[in-house]
Amino acid sequence: MLLIVCPYCGKRPELEFTYGGQAHLARPAKPVELDDQTWTDFLYMRTNTKGPYAERWRHARGCGRFFNAVRDTTTDHFLGTYKTGEPQPEFAAATTRTIPEHPK
């Protein structure tokens, strides 16, 4: 079970949260002006990143708020979380901080 830092409530277990898919996909202001391909891309096309990935979470069984997170999809470690509307911060890679190396 992941530990997720809600920017409003702090560190909480995964079961308090719901997943919201890729972050920073703003709904176009005037969808009617888009051609079919552009609209289809907005609706369905998502990146499938190996590594740090900006995604949405909602603290559904807590404060109820949506927020964004950067998670390394190869390790499931969160590099950091931030509030909806804020630009994606630069996070240090998680591996340099808490994970020990075995002595050889």
Added chain:
Amino acid sequence: MSSRSASDDLRSVNGGQPTSNGALPTASALGTASNDFRTTTGGRIDRSQALRFTFDGTAYAGFAGDTLASALLANGVHLVGRSFKYHRPRGILAAGSEEPNALVTVIRDTARYTPNLRATQVELYDGLCAESQNRWPSLRHDVGRVNDLLARFFPAGFYYKTFMWPKKAWKAVYEPIIRRAAGLGQAPTLPDPDRYAQRYAHCDVLVVGAGPAGIAAALAAADSGARVVLCDEQAEFGGSLLGDGAARIDGDSGLEWVEKSLAALKLNNRVTLLARTTAFGYFPHNLIGLNERLSDHLTQPTRGLPRERLWQVRARAVVLATGAIERPLVFPGNDRPGILLAGAGQTYLNRYGVRVGNQVVVVTATDAAYQAALDLHAAGVIVAAVADTRQSPSGVLPEAARRAGIDVIPASTVLGTKGDLRVRSIALGKLTNGTVRAAQNFDCDAVLMSGGFTPSVHLFSQSRGKLEWSEALQAFIPGQSAENERSAGACRGVYGLAEALADGAAAGAAAGAPTGAAVGTATGPAAGAAAGATVGTAAAPAAARKPGPARRLVVEAPLRGNDAYLGALPAATPPSKHKSFVDWQHDVTTKDLALATREGFQSIEHVKRYTTTGMATDQGKTSNLNAMAIVAQKLDVAIPRVGLTTFRMPYTPVTFGSFAGISRGDLFDPVRTTPTHAWAAAHGAVFENVALWKRARYFPRAGEDMHAAVARECLAVRNACGIFDASTLGKIEVVGADAAEFMNRLYINSWTGLGIGRSRYGILCRDDGFIYDDGVVARTAADRFHVTTTTGGAPRVLAMMEDYRQTEWPDLKVWLTSTTEQWAVIAVQGPNSRRVLEDLVGIDISAAAMPHMSVGRGFICGTSMLLFRVSFTGELGFEVNVPADFGAAVWEAIYAAGQKHGMVEYGTETMHVLRAEKGYIIVGQDTDGTVTPDDAGLTWAIGKTKTDFVGKRSLERASMKASNRKQLVGLRSRSGTVLEEGAQVAAKAGQQPPMELIGHVTSSYASSVLGYPIALALVAGGRAKVGQTLYVPMPGRDLEVEVTSPVFYDPTGARING
């Protein structure tokens, strides 16, 4: 340790014959008389506490501290099971949780019937009753044994090749027979009567495994002030030291060191010690699942004591000290009862005081097995020979063996074994210049084997740590960790006792350091560097990894080296001519692996699935590396190239009860009931589950079935009036200055023009244009909407609303509140409904004052009321909303008042029929996530002047407007048959599969008011087909149906506006 002489032992079997041909003692007396293979002293058993037990109905005796396996061996019983596929007789192979053969059923009472337990982990209690599995009629005389003779019909992947003809026979004949023949134990037939507890815990350092490395780690971590949890799957802490009589630590015996260490840990109230606790799974962010077994070992479990406790431990740092598992050697006939791992033989002797035989041959590729030989020799067992696969074994242990007079035979291999229910003899071979020739044969009643050790990297791998291949150790060992985790001791290839203690202490100290941070600079003992050739004192600085405690341990233990043998021993015949087992539990032989590679399988993941090697409940603990090595050899590639299979939780099987905890029966899922639930139950309602709700489905009267009750209820609503509990509908209050704008953007309808005190049928689409939910929405103030949703859709609609509110339109001044449970909703429907209510409510509800889709406020029975003039039946109707606490009282008042107007109570089934007669859809029944508003005939609801709403752009796509989309229509069955919901619709009759199908039935009922069955269906281009005849193909016939409008009853809507 026993000091019995060899001659003592010989007397106990068959008048002095040193070999046993499977003559098993069957003594049944309580006591130790039958414990012929028990030493007189030594071991961790309590000889003052004799325990009775039965195995397959035969009574035996053991001692407190025994496992079922050790007690059976003490009684000379090696045959404990039949193998999975070939039904070969099998004995106990190991002494721990890696045991692949000795799976037994333990029966405490009729309900407490636990199959597939490893006898090596079943602690003996007085009166224990165990049975073997996968045999009939008995273990010794098993009919399934014929499979062994028919083995050529069951090669790897046989189920893909044989038994394929005739095709139909697979399901009916072959599969049931094969499933019955290849098996594990039977599932219990009664509900589990036991209680299972669950607990969450946090700690600084979790240490998994309480062998020398784990105990050292826990001591070091505790010394740094950390909160420590130390767990071990065994009843006793000590790990390898429990079965090792030779080691000395700081002048104490190994066990004395364990006792002193545990005493120190017990005094520390920041340390939690969990015995009988298996760390079965490593989950992200250092959450470890532990399964603690609390009562299975007790003769009479205390009432109320949980059987097991599931721990979910979130650890800041984890130290894995999970040890290593000895590898069997792969040679012809290596699976006979009496053939054990060398370390197991040593453990049974030193820990349980049990000799695995009277005359033993040791086959080994390592120095470690010599310790077993020496210990057995000292205990008076005849060690006929140590057959060593190496050219010139010269370590201190081999030398000690030679000095003790044991015949050490180098450059050996095994050509075969004999013995039916117990090994009787072993034929050795000699390997000279790459060729195998026959050598000596030895009579024996036990064989001990050792191919070296496989580090237990299961949990490390589960944590997503990267494994590395160590050429020096011939093993996969932990490389880069993925979590704050350290492996220590044998589980990372640090085998020597001194080195393991130092490694554990260093790991514990680093893990316990307040930062918990990585220590990148210090170096520990190099894996593999401990290989040494002298028995000696290795003074290991415990602080090899700084920072660490100042404790230094002086360790005396013979160095065992790191030699290893992977794969099959050189054989004199090709794999097809003999059975050399690789995976004992799934009966996979070298022949099967050779076949798989010959047929083109190259990845170990594919070989595994084709041959099922490593796929049994033991997950290949003893077999995986040998299988990989054999495949690598066949493919002529290095072992790492073959790849490693994925380790998955659980490490050993965990009971369902442990996972379920208290979430059983009534506590499995919350039950939501409406304010009128008790009334409905008292009036004989039959309930149905809708999401988590219990809803009254119908109210049968004496002698009525559902059909009769629903017909009566429907007619009463159409002709008089009915009362229905609609409280389960979701209700969301949308409030704020921008509430109307929010609703405009979200719902397809236009809300700007909706007056206060008016309501509208709203439809919510997703941005893909498909219907997501629907419900009546009332405007109760300029800035306030009362939105209703479907019963099951309430949570997801609110979540969707919140998503758009928070992330797309945070500038809108609007707030959302779920009010579903605040309101009781009492639907009063039917031509008499106004008459019923007008005496109860204090407001004018005449047709002029309260037209269809209007909303009024008032009081009923003294409580505030929100009154909707609304109908889901097509009749004149109202929905009385009152605070939930008053729901039952108001319901009863309305019901009483309604009696003189012919009112009946009705349930969801009648509601479904009435709405279908009117062609009203139910989202999720008549829609399925691919239905647009237009498909459902609801284009009229779309706000035409809006430039955007959620879903609008998608509805503009050409394919969403195509005329051949599936559209909602009515179907009238010409034969008078009620169609089956879900049935397909075809344009042509008499088709054979594959048919051309153009739609499906979504709703279907008998209509009592119309006198004929009705159905709703989604049919391609359906609206243009009204009047046409279509067909609903059913087994053996096509039902003829006429396409109609979905509105069957009162198409002009005269009644609803009455």
